[in-house]
Amino acid sequence: MGVAYSVGEVDHLYTFFVQWSPDIYTKGNKKNRKPRYLIREKHQKHYLVVEKDISVINKNWEIITVKDSKRRLSLCGSEGSEAEEPEYQEEVDDVIPILSDHSQLLEDHHLVRLAAHMPARTQGYPWQLVYSTAVHGSSLKTLYRNMADLDSPALLVVKDVHKKVFGAFVSDPFKISKYCYGTGETFLFSFSPDFQAYRWSGENSYFVSGDLESLRIGGGEGVFGLWLDADLYHGASISCPTFHNAPLSTHEDFIVQDVEVWTVQY
Structure with missing residues (x-):
């Protein structure tokens, strides 16, 4: 007899398998993969993913491989050299998220x-800005x-007055709820100063909760991985x-300087 699972349960199971068997569920068979390219607008941060070479393009665009684009970005975003690249290059198998704003x-x-830490179901889709303190003011409501x-899914990005950037990827959009929601896809991250991602430990399921007074991500023992007040x-x-x-x-x-929330556009 077969077993039926909801979408959330499937996502949860997939995250579990990725966490415990990354060699099986994340890398795949590279020999059978189609070569992929990025069409990049020169001097801009806009990309279009293609799975075959294109011979005729606008003069303002150039074709570069996905691997090459990541190498360029890693060199631009780090004071180190290419020697640092293997730490994540092999794990980043999809292109960077495309921001529509x-x-x-x-x-x-x-x-x-x-x-490298985004779930497979988000890869290749553009991300849209749905909330920004610079645009909408500082209001959790x-x-x-x-x-x-x-x-x-949503990506919450926070910058504090000490210029530190950090936040959370959550499997479900933020909402007011009496109970915790979300799946094991949810993770915290920080660029303070080096990148760190904190995935689900499996110890509890207090992924996200929130009301008009505060937004809370992660929890247990009376503390929160990330907490923001109503303002x-x-x-x-x-x-x-x-x-x-x-x-x-x-x-x-900490004191918040700016907040942005992005959601994937399916």
Whole structure:
């Protein structure tokens, strides 16, 4: 007899298998893969993914391989050399997320790092800015309202007054809920100063919860991996059982400078 699973349960199982058997579920058979290229607009950050070479393109565009694009971005976004590249190059098998709007917080080198941890179901789709403190003001209520009709993963990016950039990828859009929601795809990340991603530990399922007073990601034992108040002004980040994360900023309590929330466009 077969067993039926919901989409959320399937995502949860996939994340579990990726976490415990990455050699099987993430790398795949490279010999059978089609070569992929990026069409990149010169001097811009816009990319179009293609799976075959294109002989005729606009003079303002150039064709580069996915591998080459990542090498360029890693060199631009790091003070190190190509020797640092193997740490993540082999794991980043899909292109960087394509942003449909300009980000004031994310640079290409941020996206390259994040791409290695994004679930497969998000790869190849553009990301749309749905909330920004610079555009919409500092209000958690507005953040919820802007996501009310969405049903897709979200990327929360925070920059504090100490210029540290960090945040969370969540499997479900932010909403007001009495109970925790989300799946094991959810993870915390920080670029303070080097990139770190904190995936689900499996210890509990306190992925995301929120009300009009605060937004909370990760939890257990009375602490939160990432906490933001109603005005998106005060925040906190403490090591929590859900992710076994280090504090995402250089201070456990911090003042927010900017917030952006992106969602994938299926």
